[in-house]
Amino acid sequence: AQSVTQPDIHITVSEGASLELRCNYSYGATPYLFWYVQSPGQGLQLLLKYFSGDTLVQGIKGFEAEFKRSQSSFNLRKPSVHWSDAAEYFCAVGLHHSNYQLIWGAGTKLIIKP
Amino acid sequence: ETGVTQSPTHLIKTRGQQVTLRCSSQSGHNTVSWYQQALGQGPQFIFQYYREEENGRGNFPPRFSGLQFPNYSSELNVNALELDDSALYLCASSLDSGLDGYTFGSGTRLTVV
Numbered sequence: 147a148q149s150v151t152q153p154d155i156h157i158t159v160s161e162g163a164s165l166e167l168r169c170n171y172s173y174g175a176t177p178y179l180f181w182y183v184q185s186p187g188q189g190l191q192l193l194l195k196y197f198s199g200d201t202l203v204q205g206i207k208g209f210e211a212e213f214k215r216s217q218s219s220f221n222l223r224k225p226s227v228h229w230s231d232a233a234e235y236f237c238a239v240g241l242h243h244s245n246y247q248l249i250w251g252a253g254t255k256l257i258i259k260p
Numbered sequence: 261e262t263g264v265t266q267s268p269t270h271l272i273k274t275r276g277q278q279v280t281l282r283c284s285s286q287s288g289h290n291t292v293s294w295y296q297q298a299l300g301q302g303p304q305f306i307f308q309y310y311r312e313e314e315n316g317r318g319n320f321p322p323r324f325s326g327l328q329f330p331n332y333s334s335e336l337n338v339n340a341l342e343l344d345d346s347a348l349y350l351c352a353s354s355l356d357s358g359l360d361g362y363t364f365g366s367g368t369r370l371t372v373v
Contacts, residue, residue, distance in 0.1 A: 150302075187366065188366055189350065189365050190352075191364070236302055246308065246315075247293065247305040247318060248362070250304070252300070253302050
């Protein structure tokens with residue numbers, strides 16, 4: 147069965163420090179990969195996506211992610227975090243062969259230290 | 261361009277009751293997907309509607325049902341509510357397959373007591 151793993155439930159980083167959030171997936175083919183952010187009381191906002199081509203993708207708010215097929219990973223990175231980045235981050239996989247549902251990880255809550 | 265609007269934002273129901281949640285899709289979108297997000301978890305796919313037809317369903321029992329209207333807005337109905345149905349219900353609209361990513365509403369927080 148397809149699955150998405152985000153191994154870190156919480157991550158705490160200092161403002162201005164770099165960030166990497168991990169995501170691993172289990173799927174027979176190359177899926178469509180997404181990172182979303184969810185702030186309290188708000189809906190999910192798409193940060194970036196990977197369908198094919200260049201394995202390093204750039205997103206909004208200064209985020210980027212790298213697809214590594216050999217590791218079945220799609221880690222999210224940001225060189226310098228801001229206090230406004232505090233939120234919950236979700237990795238998701240699109241099953242493009244069927245009904246285009248998204249399979250989601252459990253999320254990583256990002257806490258920013260001043 | 262309007263986004264996705266969900267109503268109500270919060271509601272409390274008693275076990276065994278029925279509930280209807282509503283979603284207005286973003287202008288130009290013809291696909292609506294519903295997700296259930298329990299506290300501390302990622303969203304779980306309930307079903308998707310494309311041009312008024314159910315286009316796929318996740319692992320949810322038949323007491324979860326839906327509709328899509330000609331204007332592409334949608335309803336999620338849940339019968340015989342159980343305590344475990346307490347969750348944030350998210351609606352997402354997209355164009356066709358949604359490969360460009362969904363646009364999510366802010367959700368409806370359902371509490372079953």
